[in-house]
Amino acid sequence: MNFSSARVLVDLKPSETGVLETIDLPSDFAERLMQLGFLPGTSIEAGPAAPGGDPRVYRVDGSEIALRRETAIHLILR
Amino acid sequence: MSDCHASGSVQAPVAEYETHGRRLVALIGPPNSGKSTLFNQLTGLRQKVANYPGVTVERHVGQAILDHHKKVDLLDLPGVYSLNPRSEDERVTHDVLAGKMPDLPRPDAVLLILDSTNLGRNLALVAPILTLGLPVMVVLNMADDLRGRGGSVDTQTLSAEIGVPVSLISASQGEGIDQVRDFLQEKLAPARRVELPVLQDVPQCRKWAAQVAESAHYRSPAPPQVTRKIDHYLLHPVFGPIILLVILAGIWWAIFAGAAPAMDAVDELISSSGDWIRERMSDGILRSLLIDGIWSGVGSVVIFLPQILLLTLFIGILEDTGYMARAALLADRLLAKVGLQGKAVIPMVSALACAIPAVMSTRAIESKRDRLATIFVAPFMVCSARLPVYTLLIAAFVPGAAWKQAMVLLGLYVLGAVMAFLTAWVLKSSVLKSDPVPFVLEMPPYRWPNVQSLGLRMIDRGRVFLRRAGTVILGVSVLLWVLASLPLKDGESPEIAESYAGAIGHAIEPAIEPLGFNWKIGVGLITSLAAREVIVGTLGTIYGIEGAEEEGEGNDSLRDTLKKDLTPGGAAALVVFFAFAMQCFSTIAVVRRETGGWKWPAIQFLYMLALAYGCGFLANRIFS
Numbered sequence: 001m002n003f004s005s006a007r008v009l010v011d012l013k014p015s016e017t018g019v020l021e022t023i024d025l026p027s028d029f030a031e032r033l034m035q036l037g038f039l040p041g042t043s044i045e046a047g048p049a050a051p052g053g054d055p056r057v058y059r060v061d062g063s064e065i066a067l068r069r070e071t072a073i074h075l076i077l078r
Numbered sequence: 079m080s081d082c083h084a085s086g087s088v089q090a091p092v093a094e095y096e097t098h099g100r101r102l103v104a105l106i107g108p109p110n111s112g113k114s115t116l117f118n119q120l121t122g123l124r125q126k127v128a129n130y131p132g133v134t135v136e137r138h139v140g141q142a143i144l145d146h147h148k149k150v151d152l153l154d155l156p157g158v159y160s161l162n163p164r165s166e167d168e169r170v171t172h173d174v175l176a177g178k179m180p181d182l183p184r185p186d187a188v189l190l191i192l193d194s195t196n197l198g199r200n201l202a203l204v205a206p207i208l209t210l211g212l213p214v215m216v217v218l219n220m221a222d223d224l225r226g227r228g229g230s231v232d233t234q235t236l237s238a239e240i241g242v243p244v245s246l247i248s249a250s251q252g253e254g255i256d257q258v259r260d261f262l263q264e265k266l267a268p269a270r271r272v273e274l275p276v277l278q279d280v281p282q283c284r285k286w287a288a289q290v291a292e293s294a295h296y297r298s299p300a301p302p303q304v305t306r307k308i309d310h311y312l313l314h315p316v317f318g319p320i321i322l323l324v325i326l327a328g329i330w331w332a333i334f335a336g337a338a339p340a341m342d343a344v345d346e347l348i349s350s351s352g353d354w355i356r357e358r359m360s361d362g363i364l365r366s367l368l369i370d371g372i373w374s375g376v377g378s379v380v381i382f383l384p385q386i387l388l389l390t391l392f393i394g395i396l397e398d399t400g401y402m403a404r405a406a407l408l409a410d411r412l413l414a415k416v417g418l419q420g421k422a423v424i425p426m427v428s429a430l431a432c433a434i435p436a437v438m439s440t441r442a443i444e445s446k447r448d449r450l451a452t453i454f455v456a457p458f459m460v461c462s463a464r465l466p467v468y469t470l471l472i473a474a475f476v477p478g479a480a481w482k483q484a485m486v487l488l489g490l491y492v493l494g495a496v497m498a499f500l501t502a503w504v505l506k507s508s509v510l511k512s513d514p515v516p517f518v519l520e521m522p523p524y525r526w527p528n529v530q531s532l533g534l535r536m537i538d539r540g541r542v543f544l545r546r547a548g549t550v551i552l553g554v555s556v557l558l559w560v561l562a563s564l565p566l567k568d569g570e571s572p573e574i575a576e577s578y579a580g581a582i583g584h585a586i587e588p589a590i591e592p593l594g595f596n597w598k599i600g601v602g603l604i605t606s607l608a609a610r611e612v613i614v615g616t617l618g619t620i621y622g623i624e625g626a627e628e629e630g631e632g633n634d635s636l637r638d639t640l641k642k643d644l645t646p647g648g649a650a651a652l653v654v655f656f657a658f659a660m661q662c663f664s665t666i667a668v669v670r671r672e673t674g675g676w677k678w679p680a681i682q683f684l685y686m687l688a689l690a691y692g693c694g695f696l697a698n699r700i701f702s
Binding site: 025028029031032033034035036037039040047048049050051052054055057059061062063064065066067068070071 | 198409
């Protein structure tokens with residue numbers, strides 16, 4: 001898969017929803033995110049953010065979780 | 079329960095009584111599940127705090143008194159999302175539950191506290207807990223929130239599904255606590271065996287949790303609309319940061335000025351009670367030790383209590399309402415530039431008043447490395463104890479308009495902040511490189527803080543400070559008294575120049591001479607190890623000026639004397655030295671307490687001393 005052209009979490013505009021395809025991070029990182037609800041196949045909605053858009057709150061599986069941009073670029077959407 | 083175990087003969091008999099014949103029950107749950115609120119509800123003031131050996135994780139043990147005066151020990155474990163021992167919190171939780179923690183018996187039972195408004199995620203923690211083979215009760219907290227947002231769950235079906243008792247409670251409202259108390263005193267039954275997913279496979283665990291929730295007729299609550307409306311303003315691109323700044327300024331002001339009346343009252347109480355004792359004792363070395371050593375030592379500890387209590391209250395409110403997560407979100411970008419993270423914003427601002435409550439408030443930062451880095455750099459921020467020293471030296475050596483003096487003072491604030499951030503950046507790009515977990519920040523829904531929890535938290539922090547830091551500070555105060563009041567001359571304390579402190583001042587003169595300091599400043603540096611502002615009084619004593627600590631004439635003449643005795647280079651060096659050196663034994667004691675050993679405070683003290691000496695040397699050269 002060509003990740004550079006793939007849509008990632010940071011591409012979501014506020015209130016826009018995307019479905020997670022895969023997490024392109026070491027398994028330790030990925031597991032932690034999956035525990036919080038970032039599972040492949042889950043739909044994620046972009047929420048409000050700090051000024052400048054980083055970090056941004058994501059609504060996933062009933063919770064609101066803020067991720068830094070550096071992390072969110074590794075969450076690839078379908 | 080009659081259908082409680084599948085194969086009774088296999089299960090070892092449950093150890094009913096372990097610690098002093100009392101049952102030990104561990105409370106475990108993810109962050110934001112209201113675990114500590116339940117712990118407080120069950121134990122009240124019967125709590126003890128200690129550190130687990132060798133780690134910075136706190137061990138909270140409390141006692142619940144049940145029917146017929148039966149007592150049960152409760153252990154509040156740190157909030158975790160899983161039992162995979164990756165972070166320090168998770169390792170401690172894992173070790174305690176496995177019975178591998180030294181000097182702590184394996185718990186007899188587990189209370190698993192989950193957030194009922196998000197069971198799909200929270201139930202995933204049930205699987206690893208059930209594999210422990212301990213009796214378990216699953217407590218679904220936040221029942222009021224669940225109902226309020228139109229959600230529901232069938233606890234009986236859920237209980238049948240996972241094979242352990244389940245209760246739906248609201249710890250903050252005190253609803254359903256009795257069911258938990260009943261579990262604590264009933265005969266414990268091991269969990270009935272149910273089919274569990276492979277724990278290492280997170281998606282499978284989550285799928286299992288979702289299935290369990292579905293079969294328990296779990297209806298998810300509606301999204302928290304009120305929270306979203308509030309966030310619309312508090313996370314607004316323009317108003318959000320402004321509101322945060324106002325709140326931070328308010329907290330800073332409250333610690334800086336708001337605590338002042340209470341601190342003055344404590345000071346007054348200590349000194350007037352000291353005078354009361356003084357009148358009733360005959361003059362002599364014993365009276366001096368008691369009043370000038372021990373009593374003022376006690377005073378120097380107790381005086382910080384109002385600040386600590388106030389900051390604890392504010393942080394408690396920020397955390398319990400859920401605003402802390404928003405503040406951290408807003409500040410994260412800025413602090414990330416130097417390798418710190420959003421949650422460091424409260425400690426860094428608090429440190430502008432006093433490093434002691436600031437260091438204690440770093441507890442909110444879950445990442446141990448980020449927390450250590452924040453503790454390490456907080457004492458660089460200009461605290462209120464530096465102000466008397468700065469004011470004296472600026473008044474003496476910066477002649478002219480008030481605005482010029484104000485600019486110099488402002489410059490010193492900037493100098494402190496710059497050095498703090500520089501140090502943080504160095505630390506975080508070397509020894510304290512970030513944890514192997516990504517930065518994630520959960521935004522809990524806004525909630526009203528619980529008054530009882532806030533009160534208990536204040537008592538808890540106050541006790542920890544007085545007992546842990548107090549003993550060390552008291553010891554050092556007495557030591558400094560010995561240095562300043564001995565050896566005896568004709569049965570009386572000598573002039574300070576002839577005391578041990580004076581001797582040390584003379585002895586270190588060659589070492590501090592490159593900074594432009596003479597032996598008198600040297601004595602001041604030693605006495606100010608207890609607290610920075612002490613140097614003003616010491617210099618007053620050495621130069622033989624009465625009332626130097628007070629504003630007005632005494633201070634004026636000390637200023638003039640200093641101006642004659644110190645070169646401009648020496649004065650600049652002294653200011654720089656005070657800006658960087660960790661001359662505050664109370665902070666050192668608190669850092670030791672918060673980091674669980676002498677290693678970090680020792681490194682911090684030496685680093686700051688080296689920096690103070692080096693930069694003081696440069697300042698002396700430049701300004702001479």
